Amino acid sequence: MEATKGEQVRLHAAVRDGVDTLVLGNGRPFILEVKRPKERLVDLKALEKEVNVRNVGKIAVKDLRFSTKDEVKKVKRGDKVNEAYRALIEIEADVTLEELDALRKALTVREVRQLTVKGLGEVKNRLVYGVEIQAQSSRLIELRVSCQGGLYMRGFITGEGSRVTPNIREILNKKVECLELDVHVHTEEP
Numbered sequence: 001m002e003a004t005k006g007e008q009v010r011l012h013a014a015v016r017d018g019v020d021t022l023v024l025g026n027g028r029p030f031i032l033e034v035k036r037p038k039e040r041l042v043d044l045k046a047l048e049k050e051v052n053v054r055n056v057g058k059i060a061v062k063d064l065r066f067s068t069k070d071e072v073k074k075v076k077r078g079d080k081v082n083e084a085y086r087a088l089i090e091i092e093a094d095v096t097l098e099e100l101d102a103l104r105k106a107l108t109v110r111e112v113r114q115l116t117v118k119g120l121g122e123v124k125n126r127l128v129y130g131v132e133i134q135a136q137s138s139r140l141i142e143l144r145v146s147c148q149g150g151l152y153m154r155g156f157i158t159g160e161g162s163r164v165t166p167n168i169r170e171i172l173n174k175k176v177e178c179l180e181l182d183v184h185v186h187t188e189e190p
Contacts, residue, residue, distance in 0.1 A: 003047050004037035012075045028185060031067045031075055081149025081185060082129075086142065088180040089157060091172065094138040099172060106171050107131045107145075114152055114164040126151040143168075149185070154178055 001009055013030035044064040052060050108131050116122040128151070132144040145153070155164035157178045169176050 001034070003042050003050075004034045004039050006034035006037040008035040009033065010035070012072050029075060029081070031072050033072065083147055083149055083151065083153075084184045085145045085147070085153050086180075086182045087145070087153065087157060087178055088136075089141050089143055089168070090177045090179055091139045091141065092175040095135075095141070095172060095174065097135065100133045100135060100141065103168065103171050104131050104133050106166065107168075110166065112147075112151060112156060112164060112166065114155060124150060128156075153181060153183070 010033040011030060012033060013028055044066070048061055048064045107128055110128045112126050112128055114124055114126065116124060127148040129146045129148075134142045134144075136142055143157070145151075145156070147153075152160075152164055154160065155167065157168050158176055159165070159167040159169040
């Protein structure tokens with residue numbers, strides 16, 4: 001806003017699982033849309049440096065460039081993005097190795113149905129390619145999921161009001177809580 005003297009900004013980003021989700025690898029692809037900018041010729045290298053200096057330990061940006069409306073649509077849809085998640089999950093009651101194996105089988109190469117966050121009744125289907133589960137104890141598991149971009153992972157784990165189905169809570173028929181969540185985003189170049 002400061003550099004462009006715009007009136008409003010909108011952030012369009014891949015991976016929507018919350019600010020406490022640790023994004024690994026090359027980070028989270030995003031587009032910052034500035035509404036009605038008064039300055040259009042912005043030095044992006046200088047802006048990148050300024051953002052990184054002001055936000056040490058919070059965020060870092062790299063490879064800033066100008067974008068297009070088509071790219072905004074692609075980022076919002078999750079086009080050309082695959083994600084790999086690692087989650088630490090606490091389960092309310094003991095879970096057996098057989099239950100975990102059944103969970104893995106039920107979720108590997110599976111289409112997941114999710115209602116959009118805006119709650120307008122729009123359904124978006126996302127593919128889960130693979131699931132690995134490692135028991136840390138009888139109530140604590142580490143889950144690794146590779147999936148199509150745009151899957152709401154916390155909802156996939158907790159069911160969050162049954163907006164995402166299938167989900168881990170409904171398959172195990174036990175309350176679950178996501179203690180940690182990391183993501184590695186893989187994008188295909190346009």
